[in-house]
Amino acid sequence: MADLNLQEIHDFMISIAKQAGERIVSAKPTTEAAGSKKNSVDLVTETDRAVETLISTSLRERYPTYSFMGEETYKPGNRLTPAPTFICDPIDGTTNFVHRNPYVSISLGFAVDLEPVIGIVYNPFTATLYSAIKGQGAYLNQEQKLPLSPSAPIEGLSSCLVAVEWGSDRSGNDFKVKSETFKRLAATKENGGGMVHGLRSFGGAALNLCGVASGALDIYWEAGCWAWDVCAGWVILTEAGGKMVDANPGNWNPRIDERRYFAVRGGEGQEEVIEEFWSLVDGAFEVGI
Numbered sequence: 101m102a103d104l105n106l107q108e109i110h111d112f113m114i115s116i117a118k119q120a121g122e123r124i125v126s127a128k129p130t131t132e133a134a135g136s137k138k139n140s141v142d143l144v145t146e147t148d149r150a151v152e153t154l155i156s157t158s159l160r161e162r163y164p165t166y167s168f169m170g171e172e173t174y175k176p177g178n179r180l181t182p183a184p185t186f187i188c189d190p191i192d193g194t195t196n197f198v199h200r201n202p203y204v205s206i207s208l209g210f211a212v213d214l215e216p217v218i219g220i221v222y223n224p225f226t227a228t229l230y231s232a233i234k235g236q237g238a239y240l241n242q243e244q245k246l247p248l249s250p251s252a253p254i255e256g257l258s259s260c261l262v263a264v265e266w267g268s269d270r271s272g273n274d275f276k277v278k279s280e281t282f283k284r285l286a287a288t289k290e291n292g293g294g295m296v297h298g299l300r301s302f303g304g305a306a307l308n309l310c311g312v313a314s315g316a317l318d319i320y321w322e323a324g325c326w327a328w329d330v331c332a333g334w335v336i337l338t339e340a341g342g343k344m345v346d347a348n349p350g351n352w353n354p355r356i357d358e359r360r361y362f363a364v365r366g367g368e369g370q371e372e373v374i375e376e377f378w379s380l381v382d383g384a385f386e387v388g389i
Contacts, residue, residue: 104184106218106233109163109210113186113220114231114242116158117206120151121224124191124204145198148172151190155208159186171328180327180357182213187356189328192221193304202226207306209331214356219335221306230310230336238313238339246340247315251367257285257294257376260318263308264299267324273386274323280382281321294380305361309333312363313340319377320363323347323385327357341366348385349378359388 127147152172159168167185169178180187189207191197197204202225210218217234230246232238238246254260264282269275287293300317302308305325311317313336334344334356345352347360354360362377364370 104212106210106236110218110220110231110233112162113159113208113210113218114222114229116155117208117220117222117229118224119158120155120190120206121222123147123151123154124197124206125224145191145194147197148191148194151206152188155188155190155206156186169328171326174326174328180211180214184210184212186210187216187328187331189306189326192306192329196303201303203302203304203307205304205306207328207330207332209328209333209335211327211331211356216331216334216338216356219332219339221310221332221336223307230313230333232336232339234335234339236339238336240314246313246336247366249315251315251341251365254318254365254367254369254373256369257296257373257380258289259297260294260373261297261316262299263302263311263317263320265301265303265305265308265322265325267322269324269387273383277381277383277385278323281380284380284382285377294377305329306333309337309363312365313337313342315365318365319373320361321347321377322362323360323387325361326359330361331356333363337363343370343374345374347381349381357388360385 149172152170156168167183170188187209192207193204205221205223208220209216219232221230229241285294285296289295308320312320342365345362346354347362
């Protein structure tokens, strides 16, 4: 990795994300010609595909020897390799985009040796940019270092604001694990629950991770999303002092493509709250195993 100019790559990724953002903001979202990929809630638009083409074409012209993995061109069985790889979700939060909810972002990461090393998450509707390079910190709009305020101690799960997502799979074991765990997190301590401050479902993995990185959220717990949903946010999170572990209990070192993610903000008590959360997970996710 020493021969890679991460700063130059980072700056170019930002320029491409902003170009793509202009395309997204000017689009009129519709699923009429594109529809859904898996079921009625797994949406894709023509804009998703057009934006990924814009991003991949630009990156391949500039960096022809690097690999590219994108949500809209992914084929089952494709594996992330140790080669330098751009990992892209052209519109993270497509359902929000279709409904004109501005919680939408371009998630553009760069991984080397299966490790996220650059992250760019850009919300074109609010002109909000999160960015990070491994070892160089994480920033909001390239000016404010994350987290936005000193990380207060995490005083147990009952002090936490938790982001969760239902996802597009609404049946089977993993849906049950989510549903039952959500109930446990919300339940009172007397009933064996976590009594968290609140559960939030915003509909965008990348921005959720940035929320944890900035300190606006304490925890984000998810299974079923993909490397392109989390690669960029992963770097931003860890450079802001946060930690990523497995959504299934016990695994402190998840892979980027494992599809199970549990992010916790920085601060004293980080590992203790992870253990406390894991104790309330009802079952185990099968996705990614």
